[in-house]
Amino acid sequence: MAVTETIERKTTGKVRPHQTQNEGLVFEKSSPGKRAYKLPPLDVPAVDPVSLLGNSWRSESAQLPELSEIEIIRHFTRLSTWNYAIDLGMYPLGSCTMKYNPRVNEFVSRIEGLAEAHPYRPESLAQGALEIIDLLQKCLIEITGMDTITLQPAAGAHGEFTGILLIRAWHESQGNARRKVLIPDSAHGTNPATAAICGYTVENLKSNADGGIDLEALARQVDEDTAALMLTNPSTLGVFENEIHKIADILHAKGALLYMDGANMNALVGKVRPGDFGVDVMHLNLHKTFSTPHGGGGPGSGPVACKKFLEPFLPVPVLVRREGVPSQVSDHSSDEDLSPRTPASRPGAPRVETQLTWEYNRPQSVGRVRAFYGNTGMFIRALAYILANGPDGLRQTTEDAVLNANYIRKRLEDLYELPYKTPSMHEVVFSDKRQAAKGVKTGDIAKRLIDYGFHPYTVSFPLIVHGALMIEPTESESLEELDLFIDAMRSIAREVEETPELVKTAPHSTRVSRLDEVQAARKPILRWRPTPELPPRG
Numbered sequence: 368m369a370v371t372e373t374i375e376r377k378t379t380g381k382v383r384p385h386q387t388q389n390e391g392l393v394f395e396k397s398s399p400g401k402r403a404y405k406l407p408p409l410d411v412p413a414v415d416p417v418s419l420l421g422n423s424w425r426s427e428s429a430q431l432p433e434l435s436e437i438e439i440i441r442h443f444t445r446l447s448t449w450n451y452a453i454d455l456g457m458y459p460l461g462s463c464t465m466k467y468n469p470r471v472n473e474f475v476s477r478i479e480g481l482a483e484a485h486p487y488r489p490e491s492l493a494q495g496a497l498e499i500i501d502l503l504q505k506c507l508i509e510i511t512g513m514d515t516i517t518l519q520p521a522a523g524a525h526g527e528f529t530g531i532l533l534i535r536a537w538h539e540s541q542g543n544a545r546r547k548v549l550i551p552d553s554a555h556g557t558n559p560a561t562a563a564i565c566g567y568t569v570e571n572l573k574s575n576a577d578g579g580i581d582l583e584a585l586a587r588q589v590d591e592d593t594a595a596l597m598l599t600n601p602s603t604l605g606v607f608e609n610e611i612h613k614i615a616d617i618l619h620a621k622g623a624l625l626y627m628d629g630a631n632m633n634a635l636v637g638k639v640r641p642g643d644f645g646v647d648v649m650h651l652n653l654h655k656t657f658s659t660p661h662g663g664g665g666p667g668s669g670p671v672a673c674k675k676f677l678e679p680f681l682p683v684p685v686l687v688r689r690e691g692v693p694s695q696v697s698d699h700s701s702d703e704d705l706s707p708r709t710p711a712s713r714p715g716a717p718r719v720e721t722q723l724t725w726e727y728n729r730p731q732s733v734g735r736v737r738a739f740y741g742n743t744g745m746f747i748r749a750l751a752y753i754l755a756n757g758p759d760g761l762r763q764t765t766e767d768a769v770l771n772a773n774y775i776r777k778r779l780e781d782l783y784e785l786p787y788k789t790p791s792m793h794e795v796v797f798s799d800k801r802q803a804a805k806g807v808k809t810g811d812i813a814k815r816l817i818d819y820g821f822h823p824y825t826v827s828f829p830l831i832v833h834g835a836l837m838i839e840p841t842e843s844e845s846l847e848e849l850d851l852f853i854d855a856m857r858s859i860a861r862e863v864e865e866t867p868e869l870v871k872t873a874p875h876s877t878r879v880s881r882l883d884e885v886q887a888a889r890k891p892i893l894r895w896r897p898t899p900e901l902p903p904r905g
């Protein structure tokens with residue numbers, strides 16, 4: 368107790384105590400006979416469950432917890448206060464772009480006609496939803512500088528999978544699927560996994576001293592057996608690949624394609640367009656760059672944009688705009704007439720109706736990658752974000768994200784080792800080299816950060832930095848919040864010098880202290896089992 372008090376007093380800044388740290392299991396709160404509902408007496412003939420269910424009828428209770436409604440509500444509400452969220456404070460989890468999700472996105476996505484639209488609704492009655500998909504596609508094509516797009520993939524890794532399938536299908540159409548995919552050691556971990564699952568051999572490219580691609584080594588490694596290079600840009604070091612157009616030229620000269628993992632587009636939107644520097648196919652993470660919730664907040668979306676020559680291979684269905692039967696536009700067309708028109712339509716002139724429709728008959732398509740059309744709720748949120756920001760707002764967002772990362776870099780580089788001095792984009796990667804000399808590792812510092820009220824940064828990734836501290840503040844953070852985070856990190860660096868044990872044994876302010884992470888990952892106890900002391904259930 369005394370130790371905990373000393374430790375808590377020693378943290379500067381904003382330790383946020385949890386609402387309660389002593390919440391029991393819902394099973395422990397149970398008392399026999401309690402109910403969260405009350406049914407009226409049966410006023411219809413009783414049925415015999417055994418005759419209906421046969422052997423499936425269970426004769427004993429399932430031993431579920433028995434509680435009143437308010438006890439359940441309070442239990443889960445209290446548990447929810449143990450979660451950390453972007454709505455509580457900075458969430459500097461590098462590589463994840465944990466940015467604030469503006470409430471306008473949520474408002475728009477909950478509009479009844481959109482939220483309740485069913486994928487089986489006839490196309491003629493779903494034109495509004497399809498217009499949203501069409502407009503989002505156009506916006507993302509404009510932002511990436513590519514020619515065409517599919518919104519179907521449900522996550523970044525799923526987008527990679529779809530993109531590499533496109534590349535494979537195109538090579539096959541040229542007579543040879545080729546054998547290998549090159550991947551730099553600064554790539555996101557999903558890249559090699561994707562290439563392998565698409566049947567390619569992964570060949571590693573070593574980064575140069577700046578964290579970029581060594582062009583000479585690349586030229587030696589690319590051959591007629593190379594299907595593509597998968598490049599995370601900016602890389603997991605937060606470094607932009609300055610020579611990307613030369614990389615594209617080297618690949619194209621050997622008939623190989625350039626795949627860009629565009630999940631880090633938060634550093635590029637509104638500044639440069641991958642389609643302009645030689646990228647053939649790329650994915651975006653809407654749930655990072657375009658503010659739809661990331662992580663436990665909801666489903667993801669990993670659209671794949673590509674150049675024209677890959678269009679025939681896009682997954683089905685593809686959204687197309689068809690012209691329908693010409694009709695006469697009335698001079699008195701009312702405001703209620705919301706059917707889509709060509710821009711040229713004017714009262715009295717013959718109008719050509721257009722309709723958005725899903726096209727399935729595409730013989731060269733890689734097929735379906737997902738049920739229905741993608742995670743539509745994410746599309747609505749992303750489009751709301753894009754339209755609310757507009758081109759200038761998106762550009763400003765990018766600049767702020769890069770500025771914030773560089774502010775942190777500048778204010779911490781005297782205390783934490785910076786292995787790559789190349790200019791940072793949206794995130795900065797330190798190493799624990801100096802702290803490790805005192806026996807303190809990146810994981811210890813991250814856990815101590817919890818005591819200061821922050822979600823940890825990304826630990827020990829990317830792998831090319833030993834003991835990495837990967838920090839991505841995003842544009843969401845104010846100068847005040849950045850300063851609090853910096854104060855916490857500086858304070859921890861001091862603690863490492865003065866009282867390293869304090870950091871090595873953190874966290875001290877949480878309900879459970881340091882966990883055995885291997886045990887927790889490999890042998891989690893996920894099931895409550897009744898103990899003999901518990902009263903029998905009726």
Ligand SMILES: Cc1ncc(COP(=O)(O)O)c(C=O)c1O
Binds near residue numbers: 463630652667669
């Ligand atoms: C650079 C990069 N690529 C790919 C992914 C994979 O995306 P997802 O987790 O949606 O599959 C991520 C995830 O954050 C990422 O940061």
